[in-house]
Amino acid sequence: METAYLIETVVKIVAVLLIFSALAGFGTYFERKVLAFMQRRLGPMNVGPYGLLQIAADGIKLFTKEDIVPTGVVSRIFKIAPVITAATAFMAAAAIPFLPSFTMFGYTVNPIVSDINIGILYILGVMGIGLYGPLLGGMASANKYSLISAARGAAVFISYEVITGLSILAPIMMVGSLSLVDFNNYQAGGIGDWIIWSQPVAFVLFWIAAFAETGRTPFHLVANDHEIIDGFGTEYSGMRWGLFFIGEYANMFFISFIIPLLFLGGFGDGTFLGALAFLGKVAFFFFFFLWTRAAWPDVRPDQLMWLCWKVLMPIAVINVVITGFVMMF
Amino acid sequence: MFEAIAFYLFAFLTIAMFYITVTTSQALYALTALAAGMIFISAFFFILGADFLGAIQIVVYSGAVMALYAFGMMFFDTTRDVKEKHGNKLIISGLSILTAVLVVVIFAAPLVSSNIEAFYPMTEGVGNTQDVGMVLFTKYLVPFEVAAVMLLVAMISGIVLAGKKMDLSLTLMDEATIAEEKARRDEENKKVLS
Numbered sequence: 001m002e003t004a005y006l007i008e009t010v011v012k013i014v015a016v017l018l019i020f021s022a023l024a025g026f027g028t029y030f031e032r033k034v035l036a037f038m039q040r041r042l043g044p045m046n047v048g049p050y051g052l053l054q055i056a057a058d059g060i061k062l063f064t065k066e067d068i069v070p071t072g073v074v075s076r077i078f079k080i081a082p083v084i085t086a087a088t089a090f091m092a093a094a095a096i097p098f099l100p101s102f103t104m105f106g107y108t109v110n111p112i113v114s115d116i117n118i119g120i121l122y123i124l125g126v127m128g129i130g131l132y133g134p135l136l137g138g139m140a141s142a143n144k145y146s147l148i149s150a151a152r153g154a155a156v157f158i159s160y161e162v163i164t165g166l167s168i169l170a171p172i173m174m175v176g177s178l179s180l181v182d183f184n185n186y187q188a189g190g191i192g193d194w195i196i197w198s199q200p201v202a203f204v205l206f207w208i209a210a211f212a213e214t215g216r217t218p219f220h221l222v223a224n225d226h227e228i229i230d231g232f233g234t235e236y237s238g239m240r241w242g243l244f245f246i247g248e249y250a251n252m253f254f255i256s257f258i259i260p261l262l263f264l265g266g267f268g269d270g271t272f273l274g275a276l277a278f279l280g281k282v283a284f285f286f287f288f289f290l291w292t293r294a295a296w297p298d299v300r301p302d303q304l305m306w307l308c309w310k311v312l313m314p315i316a317v318i319n320v321v322i323t324g325f326v327m328m329f
Numbered sequence: 330m331f332e333a334i335a336f337y338l339f340a341f342l343t344i345a346m347f348y349i350t351v352t353t354s355q356a357l358y359a360l361t362a363l364a365a366g367m368i369f370i371s372a373f374f375f376i377l378g379a380d381f382l383g384a385i386q387i388v389v390y391s392g393a394v395m396a397l398y399a400f401g402m403m404f405f406d407t408t409r410d411v412k413e414k415h416g417n418k419l420i421i422s423g424l425s426i427l428t429a430v431l432v433v434v435i436f437a438a439p440l441v442s443s444n445i446e447a448f449y450p451m452t453e454g455v456g457n458t459q460d461v462g463m464v465l466f467t468k469y470l471v472p473f474e475v476a477a478v479m480l481l482v483a484m485i486s487g488i489v490l491a492g493k494k495m496d497l498s499l500t501l502m503d504e505a506t507i508a509e510e511k512a513r514r515d516e517e518n519k520k521v522l523s
Contacts, residue, residue, distance in 0.1 A: 074355065076358070077357045118384045121388065122387070128388060129387065139399070142408045154396060154399060154400065158393070161392065
């Protein structure tokens with residue numbers, strides 16, 4: 001039995017790794033297309049039908065580009081930093097139920113690598129570790145702009161972790177469990193049971209914080225566009241830079257899985273239709289990341305901090321207190 | 330068997346990481362190795378089935394405490410080696426070996442005499458998050474709250490130390506005093522600039 005379990009787990013891990021690495025590639029394609037259509041352009045068109053092979057071309061470019069390690073950097077840390085970003089992003093996937101369990105060739109498959117009973121806490125913790133990628137990359141780069149961007153990114157990550165944690169505390173109090181599968185089962189009764197109806201404030205706060213945690217555009221301070229250079233990734237080239245990219249996109253996908261699971265009923269009662277609806281919700285949240293990038297400018301770092309500590313955090317705390325009172329009486 | 334393999338693997342990794350932390354003269358290596366060691370320690374909690382403590386170990390030590398160290402590192406050039414002052418090597422190694430042996434003896438003594446029993450055994454059918462909560466909010470409520478108050482005190486004093494001119498309040502002063510103070514400041518600034 002143990003051997004079967006081991007093989008099953010290894011297969012799941014490999015599947016998650018391969019699927020989401022590939023999806024990260026497709027994510028860049030979608031992003032370019034969506035941005036292009038919103039700005040009345042065509043986007044990638046030349047390579048393959050509708051530019052679909054652009055992903056392959058980008059992949060070949062990233063893999064074969066010379067891997068430059070500049071002089072003066074702390075080379076070991078410089079080399080390991082992108083791996084940390086990508087690895088932590090994929091580690092977080094271990095506790096996410098991607099689909100309801102289904103039977104294939106008479107064998108029941110649970111599409112979750114490990115259903116630990118502290119799932120959401122583990123995911124937040126590991127995503128928090130993801131901050132070491134940009135931070136160490138920036139500090140090892142021996143470049144002032146990299147260092148500034150790393151410090152700014154780290155400050156944003158740490159501040160918004162507070163918002164993420166406090167905002168999901170209220171739903172956790174209602175469900176009484178930290179496992180994402182339990183969250184899903186709590187909302188399995190249909191649209192009326194979704195947590196978003198009882199916790200709309202927590203939903204909005206978590207969604208806002210998700211942008212900061214993944215470093216997406218309204219809060220894209222890890223690589224500040226006004227400085228014209230690419231933040232902590234300035235000194236990186238080739239596949240090492242690509243790993244940062246894969247980490248960012250994988251994080252976007254995983255957050256898009258987590259938000260529907262926590263607030264929008266997840267895959268419901270686990271039927272085929274529920275699974276399809278779940279994938280639809282995930283697609284919407286991923287699309288929303290791209291949409292905001294086309295529609296919104298970046299906010300200034302001080303505005304971001306102001307928003308975090310003076311607006312969002314008090315709201316989150318009040319939300320937790322009110323939820324506590326409502327549940328008690 | 331998997332447990333044994335996992336235990337020895339993570340034991341080796343943890344010790345290796347902390348060894349690097351102590352011996353290296355490159356600040357970034359030390360920071361990274363310490364963070365990695367903290368994460369590897371959480372593996373022991375997971376092996377023992379204490380999932381909640383394992384996740385908390387990752388969140389608190391690697392996520393929060395180490396990130397604050399990293400902020401501290403921003404103040405100096407991390408790409409250069411730190412010049413360390415080495416004192417008497419005999420005393421250093423002697424003291425550290427003595428401490429290590431003492432710690433091992435302290436923790437191994439109850440095991441050897443097999444005199445170990447749980448004050449608050451696990452409740453059957455309850456997850457360990459709930460178990461930790463029950464012990465924390467019944468038996469250890471007072472220490473828990475005292476720790477919270479201490480953290481609050483530390484936070485307030487941190488704000489007061491870091492904030493400038495926190496001891497004088499503009500709302501309590503009348504307009505004339507404020508104008509006077511401002512004129513005096515401007516005068517001082519002029520002197521410094523010229």
